[in-house]
Amino acid sequence: MNNKKILLAFLSIFLFLGIAKAQEPVPLGDPFILYFEGNYYAYGTHAKDGIAVFISDDLQSWKVPAETANGLALHKADVYADQRFWAPEVYFVNGRFYMYFSADEHICVATADSPLGPFKQEIKKPMIEDEKCIDNSLFIDDDGKAYLSFVRFTDGNAIWIAELEDDLITVKKETISPCLHVSQAWEEVWARVNEGSFIVKHKGKYHMSYSANHYMSPMYGVGFATADKVMGPWKKYERNPILQKPGNLVGVGHSSMFKDKNGKLRIVFHAHNSEIEIHPRTMHIGTVKFVKKNGEEIMKIGDKILTPELIN
Template sequence: MKFKALTKTSAFAVFVLIEVSTFGLKAQNPIIQTNYTADPAPMVHNGTVYLYTSHDEDNTVKNFFTMNDWRCYSSTDMVNWTDHGAILSYKDFSWSRGDAWAGQCIHRNGKFYYYLPVNQKNGGNAIGVAVSDSPTGPFKDAIGAPLLVGYGYIDPTVYIDDDGQAYLYWGNPNLWHVKLNADMVSYNKEYGIVKEDLKDKNFGFRAKKNDNRTAAYEEGPWLFKRNSLYYLLYPAGGVPEHLAYSTAPNITGPWTYGDTIMHVIKEGGAFTNHPGYIEFKGKSYLFYHSGALPGGGGFKRSVCIEPFKFNADGSIPLIAPTKEGVTESASNLNPYKRVEAETIGWEEGIETVKDENAGVYVTNISNGDYIKVRSVDFGKGAKTFLAGVASASTGGKIEIHVDRKGGSLLGVLDVKNTGGDKNWKMLSCKVNVVKGVHDLYFVFKGADGNLFNFDWWKFSNK
């Protein structure tokens, strides 16, 4: 994890350690701390939110966007996010040479279609489409070639209208759209590629006129419908970007400029932004990215969420970025079913990796690291804690606390050497009874170095 890389010895590192520890006390934003994530694309499917993100690498090449794959996270409560790891790489498109930028996934007819911008081996921007039978992959190139090719062909957003017709919008510095065919991997050539006329009344006044653009629209469109109105959210105004929106009575316009949704983020911001929107369990959520994680910035961004309410007339209010983010969970977590260790409300110190056999698990655990899991419903109380762990070292301990990192101690799981860091064992310990809903903290203790790997956990009332 990047926090750990920044928190070794030296006076500077001590300062960063203090800053990170303070940062995590009340924070929920950014929602992912194990990787730099950007360009959020949330999708609701069967009662679960799947969040698709691009991935800013820890090491930036030539001081520019260094992005090689796309990642997926899921949640049923909007406060705890399960890491599914990298689900697709630009290398999975044989015709691509790199730049895994902002995309969006959508479900149709039992399959999941993921529209993604990359650069071609022979140069130039292109949009590809990957397909999977599962929202968490594996995804594969659906057609073995680009779906669309052209300068500025980036940041696709996809929406299926009420009549079943699917539309794809995309673009920087222009905005285009096509009608997708029913197969979702080709488009209506007769309808063609439609280029929007970017005017102030449609997409806002652009204060900076020295870049040969007219309206405020910049890139990263996000299309959805609410009630009888179509919304297009987008980064706007030039660099640094703010978020704005336009509305239309039809999915193809005419668009009318609405207003600013989020100002340029000055504290912990990045020079880009990217909106995403869902309604989940009766509440509205705006997704965006910032540079707020320690070590973050314009090329190391992180996804955040803000709940909000539409105004009575359907307009979107000005939304302020916060550290608190989503303060109320959409549902409580059941600790009596197996929970993946990479299901995290907040963490400090750990990392996650993906293995063909074990899937995603928590690793690089050191003394003092912790994982917070929010809104855990213990009901009438548990008696036993069980976990899947593996260790090639002397191991360590998992202290189980509630409500805060140093809160009431439920129990301690002693993790010894299991014969290998992938030789998984199920271990258990007795716990003190706690009832009702609490935040849960796993605090890791032990000697220097990596203590053990952590795959899953659950409680039992036996």
């Protein structure tokens, strides 16, 4: 082989490695995306020592922000507990960033001056100290009142809701009310699980997306319920699930929603790493529309699914 052929062979190898590297999926379970000042920030279950964050300007290509310590927006040294950091959500309210997350099966909230963190708790304690709960999700209504939906282990994994004080940290325990528990046939494949709630308001009606079945099941999926009042009662869509095994993806769920830079409503969710491996779970993005059927607004997930890439 002459020198020219050797050089071409090496170039081909480097190009292949570069393409393979560019096509690495974003390794997040329970993902959440915040759009803020021209950039997207993705958070999720991934790191052992806290909450990881990735940044993008187009939703397709993501990177680890150089400004973070080891890619973490939150480190265990700054908050309650030191393990099981799950399902974060980040909101910008009144000039400050609030991260709602689970730590050692307790719901928590930490704050920061930047979407990259570092997120910290002034008082290192969970929002509900005397009970294990997970998957807390914030919803602020049009009148400014804040609510937190979350999972209690009351019937397997069941979804409950409560009002928050104006500090967005303190739960009004007397308002804690049930929302959803396992009640549809598609949810009974493996384990009693309703979890990963997220609330949006559309034309005056509240829509709560949620996930059902064990997250390790390929039949993990997403359904939704509606209510006239945010505290309920909630009624599940009779034709759930609206997202389950799309294309070649399995184990899809624990979704949340956000508006992209064009104002389009999107859904972000995780899937199993492959049809035979669960971890590391990977992040995927779809679109959300509301379609009118029989006088009712139905939440619908578009067929086109975006699989973001991690660029180092």
